[in-house]
Amino acid sequence: MSAPPRPVLDKPRHVRYWQRCLKTCLPEDYTSTDLNRMTLGCFSVAALDLLGELPFLTSPEDRHGWIEWVYRNQLPTGGFRGSPAADLGSASRWDPPNVSATFFAVATLVNLGDGLERLKRREILQLLPKLQREDGSFGECLLPATEDEPETLVGTTDMRFVYMAVALRWMLRGQAGMGCPDIPDFDVDKTVAYIRSSQSYDGGISEKPFGESHAGMTYCAIAALSLLGRLDASGLQSVDSLTKWLVHRQVPFEEKDGMDEDDWQEILETGTEEEKEAAMRVERGADGRPIWGGFHGRCNKKADTCYSFWVGASLEILKKLYLIDVNANRRFLLEKTKHVIGGFMKLPQPGGFPDILHSFLGLAALGLMREEGINRLDAALCMSMQAKERLMALDWWAEGRSQI
Amino acid sequence: MYQEDSEWDDIIPLPQDDGELPLSQIAYTEEYAEAMAYLRAIMAKDECSERALKITKHITEMNPAHYTVWLYRAKVVFALNADIRSEIKFLNDKALRHEKNYQIWHHRQMMMDKLGDPTGETEFISQMFEKDSKNYHVWSYRQWLVKRFDIWDAGELEYVEKLLEKDIRNNSAWNHRFFVLFGRGNNPSQEIIDREIKFTEEAIFLAPQNPSPWNYIRGVLSRVNMPLSTFEAVCKHYAPTGNPSRITSSHALDMLADIQASRPDTREEAEVALQLLAEKFDPIRTNYWNHRKVLLQKAGTA
Numbered sequence: 167m168s169a170p171p172r173p174v175l176d177k178p179r180h181v182r183y184w185q186r187c188l189k190t191c192l193p194e195d196y197t198s199t200d201l202n203r204m205t206l207g208c209f210s211v212a213a214l215d216l217l218g219e220l221p222f223l224t225s226p227e228d229r230h231g232w233i234e235w236v237y238r239n240q241l242p243t244g245g246f247r248g249s250p251a252a253d254l255g256s257a258s259r260w261d262p263p264n265v266s267a268t269f270f271a272v273a274t275l276v277n278l279g280d281g282l283e284r285l286k287r288r289e290i291l292q293l294l295p296k297l298q299r300e301d302g303s304f305g306e307c308l309l310p311a312t313e314d315e316p317e318t319l320v321g322t323t324d325m326r327f328v329y330m331a332v333a334l335r336w337m338l339r340g341q342a343g344m345g346c347p348d349i350p351d352f353d354v355d356k357t358v359a360y361i362r363s364s365q366s367y368d369g370g371i372s373e374k375p376f377g378e379s380h381a382g383m384t385y386c387a388i389a390a391l392s393l394l395g396r397l398d399a400s401g402l403q404s405v406d407s408l409t410k411w412l413v414h415r416q417v418p419f420e421e422k423d424g425m426d427e428d429d430w431q432e433i434l435e436t437g438t439e440e441e442k443e444a445a446m447r448v449e450r451g452a453d454g455r456p457i458w459g460g461f462h463g464r465c466n467k468k469a470d471t472c473y474s475f476w477v478g479a480s481l482e483i484l485k486k487l488y489l490i491d492v493n494a495n496r497r498f499l500l501e502k503t504k505h506v507i508g509g510f511m512k513l514p515q516p517g518g519f520p521d522i523l524h525s526f527l528g529l530a531a532l533g534l535m536r537e538e539g540i541n542r543l544d545a546a547l548c549m550s551m552q553a554k555e556r557l558m559a560l561d562w563w564a565e566g567r568s569q570i
Numbered sequence: 571m572y573q574e575d576s577e578w579d580d581i582i583p584l585p586q587d588d589g590e591l592p593l594s595q596i597a598y599t600e601e602y603a604e605a606m607a608y609l610r611a612i613m614a615k616d617e618c619s620e621r622a623l624k625i626t627k628h629i630t631e632m633n634p635a636h637y638t639v640w641l642y643r644a645k646v647v648f649a650l651n652a653d654i655r656s657e658i659k660f661l662n663d664k665a666l667r668h669e670k671n672y673q674i675w676h677h678r679q680m681m682m683d684k685l686g687d688p689t690g691e692t693e694f695i696s697q698m699f700e701k702d703s704k705n706y707h708v709w710s711y712r713q714w715l716v717k718r719f720d721i722w723d724a725g726e727l728e729y730v731e732k733l734l735e736k737d738i739r740n741n742s743a744w745n746h747r748f749f750v751l752f753g754r755g756n757n758p759s760q761e762i763i764d765r766e767i768k769f770t771e772e773a774i775f776l777a778p779q780n781p782s783p784w785n786y787i788r789g790v791l792s793r794v795n796m797p798l799s800t801f802e803a804v805c806k807h808y809a810p811t812g813n814p815s816r817i818t819s820s821h822a823l824d825m826l827a828d829i830q831a832s833r834p835d836t837r838e839e840a841e842v843a844l845q846l847l848a849e850k851f852d853p854i855r856t857n858y859w860n861h862r863k864v865l866l867q868k869a870g871t872a
């Protein structure tokens with residue numbers, strides 16, 4: 167068939183979606199993200215920044231108020247908690263600094279134009295080596311010592327924490343890790359070796375050695391290596407197999423992908439051969455290429471909005487984004503997972519709702535692919551180029567430059 | 571409900587203070603807001619008590635992703651010397667209802683580590699896999715379990731086979747197979763490698779366009795330093811480039827291109843395979859296959 171007309175990004179609707187996220191209470195369904203409100207806040211602010219509307223649709227008072235809120239969650243000993251829900255009124259073992267919250271807090275402050283004067287930067291840099299494990303990976307939280315318990319590193323082994331720790335080091339130490347030379351750094355070589363050993367037999371990267379390749383983990387690993395300046399043989403066993411694994415995450419849209427799960431199950435169980443075939447049909451343009459093609463995060467899984475970013479950003483960092491079918495991805499997002507009230511859904515299925523994570527990552531993915539109306543973003547930091555430049559204009563970055 | 575409960579009489583709840591202009595505020599239910607206020611109060615005291623177990627259970631029901639509440643609960647369980655078996659039972663029910671949550675699995679790992687006896691674990695994992703046989707957290711936990719209790723040979727491979735029988739495209743199961751084979755550090759015998767080659771061939775026969783076995787066999791061969799050409803005949807079977815209408819697998823074409831590219835006298839054939847991929851058999855990746863062709867041509871002229 168000939169492809170339908172080129173879709174456009176309905177910018178006003180996305181803007182309205184984000185205004186709602188920032189100005190009204192999120193529905194009760196978000197309760198399970200209560201402890202990660204810093205992440206949600208960061209995405210909401212960063213989305214309006216990507217849409218270029220932050221300075222126009224929010225007032226200086228709003229931005230100031232949000233900056234205050236972020237700082238309210240800074241711990242006296244350095245680092246941030248993920249939400250006021252964890253604030254126990256006074257120092258406690260159960261109100262520890264959290265590496266993700268700390269990363270998203272700093273990113274939010276930068277997005278909001280804060281100069282980071284009140285950020286306990288030295289304390290965060292001191293915290294990072296304590297979060298590192300023997301194998302080079304990072305934990306999630308550092309529980310402070312009490313009378314009868316020592317300081318304790320906790321959390322799963324997860325590439326996400328590696329990324330957050332590395333990104334904090336990059337943002338707060340400055341150019342080439344030169345700032346604060348008196349504060350001991352974490353062991354960069356060990357972290358690089360950890361990432362290298364997590365590259366799987368199929369070329370993708372997992373959360374740890376021998377885990378299944380996963381595009382989210384792969385992004386965290388690639389972005390970390392890039393921020394460490396180690397996108398070379400020391401950090402990756404094979405760039406070729408990684409590239410190949412990444413481009414293979416793009417999958418043609420089949421009719422069934424747009425169906426309700428139960429309807430498809432029913433066709434599978436009781437449908438005729440023709441019905442099954444029709445459900446698995448791929449619509450193609452005159453050039454034979456699929457019209458819609460999003461990304462999945464693991465081999466043989468379904469396409470999901472967020473992976474357009476995790477895979478796209480990984481390829482952008484490797485300077486290989488041109489290898490994907492940009493049009494098919496663009497159509498997948500703008501025609502299949504965008505929602506009428508603005509934002510993006512996770513899956514292209516009927517009856518779905520947009521959520522903050524997928525709505526932000528959908529926009530960020532389009533931004534990577536130079537969508538008109540979205541500001542350019544830095545793939546490794548996941549923030550706009552303008553925000554990154556503001557960060558790099560801060561004192562310790564300027565000092566770092568003069569030292570080199 | 572805590573307010574009226576005499577068991578909580580001595581506790582002054584600690585309400586949440588969000589300041590003047592919060593980001594991403596959530597419309598909590600009254601039940602959650604109240605329970606959280608009491609939880610904060612006893613966490614601040616670092617109280618280890620039966621009621622701490624009760625309230626953490628209540629909170630994790632409403633918010634299973636509360637990271638510190640699980641850590642706190644673990645401490646209380648250990649401090650009270652509570653029955654870990656019943657804690658595991660509680661976690662079973664929790665995990666089945668909150669499939670996407672990873673804190674539950676982290677907590678389970680801490681409990682199991684303390685208990686030191688994995689009896690019943692693989693059975694429960696099977697129950698989880700019945701709901702979603704690709705659950706990332708559960709697979710991750712299973713790997714930990716196998717290593718922690720050294721149960722590599724207690725039916726892991728058989729279990730993987732059972733899952734693959736149900737769904738030959740379950741990539742998580744393929745990955746676990748690789749883990750079982752190579753995760754112990756030393757390479758398996760040639761006999762086992764031959765068995766894996768045969769197993770992979772049979773899987774490909776069932777679904778030639780399934781990428782998992784193709785990736786798997788590449789991994790196995792590379793791990794034991796066997797050339798990809800070991801699999802050349804299989805590739806040619808599914809990708810007879812001389813008769814494109816009979817090609818049934820883009821992955822066979824891709825592997826064939828790699829094999830042919832590694833020999834100067836078959837380099838042109840590799841180009842043909844890449845061309846077929848770009849134009850007919852994998853057009854969503856046209857740019858990628860063309861890129862591979864350019865690399866190949868560059869290598870040829872170098």
Ligand SMILES: [Zn+2]
Nearest residue numbers: 470472473512
């Ligand atoms: Zn997603």
